[in-house]
Amino acid sequence: MLVPDFPLMAYAAAVEPLRAANTLSGADLYRWWHAAPGGGPARASSGIAIPTDVAVGAAAPGTDRVFVCAGGNPAAFDDPALSAWLRDLARSGAVIGGISGGPYFLARAGLLEGRRCTVHWEHVPAFEEQFPEADVVRSLFEIAGNRVTCSGGTAALDLMLHLIGRDHGPGLATGVSDWFLHNRIREGLSPQRMDLRQRLGVRDPRLLRVLAAMEANLEAPLARTTLAALAGVSVRQLERLFADGLGHGLHRHYLGVRLDRARQLRRETALTAAQIAAATGFAGADELSRAERRRAAGTAARQRTAEARDRPEGP
Known part of the structure; x- marks a missing residue:
C-alpha cells in the first residue's frame, strides 16, 4: 500500500530483497501487488510513479502480508476507506x-493498541502525542505477532532479510544481503540514529552527557546549573565545552533543539500553537513565535555575512 509522497528508498529496500530472493533461489517464493488510496499510480516523494493493480477495499485472497509505506506528513493524510480495509485484511488473517x-495508518485503524511498534524517528514525537495507547520504541523494526512496523529507509532491507530468513532459512537471507553489498544484517533492536558522538562530531564524554539530557528534556528544559552538575563542571566551564565542541553556546544549542522539535510537531500534528509551545518548554505560543523569528533573523544575518565574506573583491 503506497500512500502519496511515500519514500522511494524505503519502498525499494522492502521490495528488492524479495525479488533477489526469487532470483537467487530460482523459485517464485514471493509475489506482490500495489495499491494506493484513490487508485491510479502512486507517486513517490521524488516524483516517480508506481502503477497499482489492486483497489483499496477489494478482496485480496491469498495475501499473507500487507505493508503500508508512507512518508512526508502521514499525520495529515486520513483515509477512512484505507483504515477499514486494513482492519478487514487483519481479520482475514493477513499480517499488517x-x-x-x-x-x-495502522494506529489510526486501531491495529497497534497495546502493541510494541516503531516509526521513523522524525515522526516519533507526533506519533506518541496522537497514539498514546501504542508502545513506541526507537528501533529499526518490530515484529509483534501479526503486526510488523519498520522505521523506514534502509531498515526495510534488514526487516525483509529477517523475514526471508524466517520464511526460507538464514542461508538465503545471507545470500540476498551479500548480493546487495550489505555486509551486516542488523537486528531489529538496533538504534535508528547515529549516536551523538557521530551525529555532532563530539568526543568529550561530559559534553555528550549534557547533550543527551537536553534531547530528553524538552518539555521542561533543565537549568544551566543542573546541566553543569551532570557534566561535573562549573557553568562557565560547560559554556567553554560548548564553544570548543560545537562552536556556539549552551543556550543557543538547547534553544535550537527545542525549536527543531516544535517545527516537527507543527508539520506532523494537529496540535495547537499553545500545545506545541508547552511540549517544547515555552511559556506560550507568543514566546515560541518570538524565538522562531529571532532564529530566522539570526540565520539570515549569518548567511549575509558569509556571502559578503565569500564575495570577490572589486578591481
Missing part, C-alpha cells in the same frame, strides 16, 4: 505492517 510513516 507499516514502513517509515506507515505505522500511522
Whole structure:
C-alpha cells in the first residue's frame, strides 16, 4: 500500500530483497501487488510513479502480508476507506505492517493498541502525542505477532532479510544481503540514529552527557546549573565545552533543539500553537513565535555575512 509522497528508498529496500530472493533461489517464493488510496499510480516523494493493480477495499485472497509505506506528513493524510480495509485484511488473517510513516495508518485503524511498534524517528514525537495507547520504541523494526512496523529507509532491507530468513532459512537471507553489498544484517533492536558522538562530531564524554539530557528534556528544559552538575563542571566551564565542541553556546544549542522539535510537531500534528509551545518548554505560543523569528533573523544575518565574506573583491 503506497500512500502519496511515500519514500522511494524505503519502498525499494522492502521490495528488492524479495525479488533477489526469487532470483537467487530460482523459485517464485514471493509475489506482490500495489495499491494506493484513490487508485491510479502512486507517486513517490521524488516524483516517480508506481502503477497499482489492486483497489483499496477489494478482496485480496491469498495475501499473507500487507505493508503500508508512507512518508512526508502521514499525520495529515486520513483515509477512512484505507483504515477499514486494513482492519478487514487483519481479520482475514493477513499480517499488517507499516514502513517509515506507515505505522500511522495502522494506529489510526486501531491495529497497534497495546502493541510494541516503531516509526521513523522524525515522526516519533507526533506519533506518541496522537497514539498514546501504542508502545513506541526507537528501533529499526518490530515484529509483534501479526503486526510488523519498520522505521523506514534502509531498515526495510534488514526487516525483509529477517523475514526471508524466517520464511526460507538464514542461508538465503545471507545470500540476498551479500548480493546487495550489505555486509551486516542488523537486528531489529538496533538504534535508528547515529549516536551523538557521530551525529555532532563530539568526543568529550561530559559534553555528550549534557547533550543527551537536553534531547530528553524538552518539555521542561533543565537549568544551566543542573546541566553543569551532570557534566561535573562549573557553568562557565560547560559554556567553554560548548564553544570548543560545537562552536556556539549552551543556550543557543538547547534553544535550537527545542525549536527543531516544535517545527516537527507543527508539520506532523494537529496540535495547537499553545500545545506545541508547552511540549517544547515555552511559556506560550507568543514566546515560541518570538524565538522562531529571532532564529530566522539570526540565520539570515549569518548567511549575509558569509556571502559578503565569500564575495570577490572589486578591481
